[in-house]
Amino acid sequence: MTERRDELAGNLAKVERRIAAACEAAGRKREEVTLIVVTKTYPASDVRILSELGVRHVAENRDQDAAPKAAACADLPLSWHFVGQLQTNKVRSVVGYAHTVQSVDRSRLVTALSKEAVRQERELGCLIQVALDAGVSGRGERGGVSPDGVEELAALVAGAPGLRLDGLMTVAPLTGEYAGRQQAAFERLMELSTSVRGAHPAATMVSAGMSADLEQAVAAGATHVRVGTAVLGVRPRLG
Ligand SMILES: *Cc1c(COP(=O)(O)O)cnc(C)c1O
Numbered sequence: 659m660t661e662r663r664d665e666l667a668g669n670l671a672k673v674e675r676r677i678a679a680a681c682e683a684a685g686r687k688r689e690e691v692t693l694i695v696v697t698k699t700y701p702a703s704d705v706r707i708l709s710e711l712g713v714r715h716v717a718e719n720r721d722q723d724a725a726p727k728a729a730a731c732a733d734l735p736l737s738w739h740f741v742g743q744l745q746t747n748k749v750r751s752v753v754g755y756a757h758t759v760q761s762v763d764r765s766r767l768v769t770a771l772s773k774e775a776v777r778q779e780r781e782l783g784c785l786i787q788v789a790l791d792a793g794v795s796g797r798g799e800r801g802g803v804s805p806d807g808v809e810e811l812a813a814l815v816a817g818a819p820g821l822r823l824d825g826l827m828t829v830a831p832l833t834g835e836y837a838g839r840q841q842a843a844f845e846r847l848m849e850l851s852t853s854v855r856g857a858h859p860a861a862t863m864v865s866a867g868m869s870a871d872l873e874q875a876v877a878a879g880a881t882h883v884r885v886g887t888a889v890l891g892v893r894p895r896l897g
Pocket of ligand 1: 887
């Protein structure tokens with residue numbers, strides 16, 4: 659256990675140095691960027707260690723793993739982010755523990771989240787997930803709404819009881835015009851964020867960047883980076 663603690667502390671320190679260096683390079687203050695540790699596939703015991711090490715934001719992408727983990731860690735001062743593709747039949751469970759859903763990408767999901775947030779008397783933060791590689795279907799491979807659909811969905815969230823529009827999220831595309839051009843992708847997300855903030859000034863969150871590309875996200879102006887493997891280690895294949 660102390661071995662794992664040392665490992666996580668060392669990895670966290672490295673990630674912290676990377677974020678600090680990226681902020682400095684971009685002329686940004688370190689406080690402008692919040693680290694969210696993606697704990698998917700790792701046990702509740704790791705989440706507990708991370709909390710002891712000062713982590714305050716954790717993210718999960720599958721309800722079946724996240725629900726028991728959040729329950730086991732309910733005593734910790736953590737904010738839980740849901741970052742995976744979300745089916746409406748999981749909404750009741752997710753609203754039970756998530757403070758923020760970062761993967762809002764369709765109107766049906768907005769309706770379901772709103773209804774459930776009201777029922778559970780919770781206020782749920784929502785990010786619109788943008789698919790910068792969205793094909794003709796208007797949906798991305800890994801979820802997300804195409805840039806064309808952001809404004810309409812943002813308005814829907816902003817007007818939905820129980821929901822709070824916090825901003826935008828993206829995952830750098832592996833295909834399409836932004837493949838291999840993470841910073842350009844994140845700059846496009848920033849443009850969309852500027853336009854959303856025109857109508858919704860409080861929607862200031864810009865969640866972008868993972869272990870491999872957090873520097874590009876910070877350079878582009880991200881307010882939140884979502885880091886998994888660089889803190890916890892390489893995940894087993896599934897997940
Ligand atoms: C897994 C995951 C991350 C973290 O990715 P790493 O490469 O492990 O840092 C970030 N965002 C989302 C949506 C994820 O599913």
